[in-house]
Amino acid sequence: MGRNGEKWNREETxxxxxxxxxxxxSKISQSNKEIQELAELLGRTPGSVGLKMHNLAxxxxxxxxxxxxxxxxxxxLDFAIFQExxxxxxxxxYQAQLIKAKMKGLPAEDILEMDDLxxxxxxxxxxxxxxxxxxxxxxxxxVLTAYNNQCCITGLQFPQLLVASHIKPWxxxxxxxxxxxxxxxxxxxxxxxxxxxKGFITLDKNYQIVISSQIKEVPMDKETQxxxxxxxxxxxxxxxxxxxxxxxxxxxxxxxxxxx
Numbered sequence: 523m524g525r526n527g528e529k530w531n532r533e534e535t536x537x538x539x540x541x542x543x544x545x546x547x548s549k550i551s552q553s554n555k556e557i558q559e560l561a562e563l564l565g566r567t568p569g570s571v572g573l574k575m576h577n578l579a580x581x582x583x584x585x586x587x588x589x590x591x592x593x594x595x596x597x598x599l600d601f602a603i604f605q606e607x608x609x610x611x612x613x614x615x616y617q618a619q620l621i622k623a624k625m626k627g628l629p630a631e632d633i634l635e636m637d638d639l640x641x642x643x644x645x646x647x648x649x650x651x652x653x654x655x656x657x658x659x660x661x662x663x664x665v666l667t668a669y670n671n672q673c674c675i676t677g678l679q680f681p682q683l684l685v686a687s688h689i690k691p692w693x694x695x696x697x698x699x700x701x702x703x704x705x706x707x708x709x710x711x712x713x714x715x716x717x718x719x720k721g722f723i724t725l726d727k728n729y730q731i732v733i734s735s736q737i738k739e740v741p742m743d744k745e746t747q748x749x750x751x752x753x754x755x756x757x758x759x760x761x762x763x764x765x766x767x768x769x770x771x772x773x774x775x776x777x778x779x780x781x782x
Contacts, residue, residue, distance in 0.1 A: 530574060533621045534564055535603045540618035542575040543611075543704065544663045546670060546762040547585065550575050563625055578604060584763055611702040615660030616653045657702040662686040665707035668761035673711045675731065675753055685715040689725075689770035691778070704764035724779040725771050730757050734780040 530538070541560055542550070550557070552568040557575070561568040579585055580596040581604040596604075607614035623629060665686035672679040687710045688695065695701040710718060717723050722737040733754045742750070758766075 530597075530599065532599065532603070534566075535574070535578075535599055536607075536614070536617055537564070537621055538571060538574045539578050539603050539607065540614055540660070541571075542578050543614070543764075544660070544667050545575065546667055547579060548762065550579075563622070574600075581605075582763065584765055609699045609703075611660060611664075611704065612653060612657035612698065615656045615702065619656050661702040661704065661707060664704040664764065665761075666709050668704060668707075668764045669709035669759065670762060672709065672759065673714065674709050674758040674761070675714050675756075676711055677759060678711050683711055685710050685712055687715040687718055689766060690773045691719075694773075694777075700770075703767070705767040706770045707764070708758070708766060709761075718774075719778075721774075721778040721780040724774050725758065725766065726775075727768065727771065728757065729760065729766065730755050732779070732782055735782060736780045 537560060541556060545554065545556065550572050552558070552572055554568070554572070557571050558568045561571045564571065577596040577600050581601055607617075666681060666684055670679075671681045671684065673684060678684070687708045688701075689706050689708060690700060692701055695703075695706060700706050708718070714723070717737070722734045724732050724734075726732055731753050733751065738751070
């Protein structure tokens, strides 16, 4: 028996919010495969899940700034969940995986996608390792989907070759509020990910690309140089949600960037 018509509980709302964070606003629809899968898990219709995600979008400050239309009203529970996890992304992703595992009768690690994630420091307990892995997976999926699975510099649209790159490095980021915060990420191809990570390029306050003088002097063939330099002062492709945080860009400018 379906549960449509019943009030949404805390666990269901957490799952809807976690999926909202990983779904471009324009793709919240009944035909979305992940929405259909969550609806089946909850015993609700895809339309009901999509409506809940729109309700949660009502509280998204980035959508409010851009005047993107969402539902006029979210519930008190929607607001409470948004407030609780808006600065605890690792907690959100971890809780969502625990809830899914419980609903499916599986250990949490059995429903995770652990491929292509960075190695974590040794010495973590089993639970800490699982939580960190979940957070990394959430960060990658949220960042790539926010940029519609395309490199924000070149427009390359091939997810297998994209990296969810931290603006403020993972090792220097606050564990709760920054490491898995999608606003601390850019979708980049591997080359620009490495160049950005090493401080040879950065972004200015207008999201335009700034190239360090140190790499301008590096020997390279004319075609590569023209291609690389053609992106200077160009604005990156902007994400559907989770705009790059100005505080993260400022950190990268001040601490990582090698200078114009």
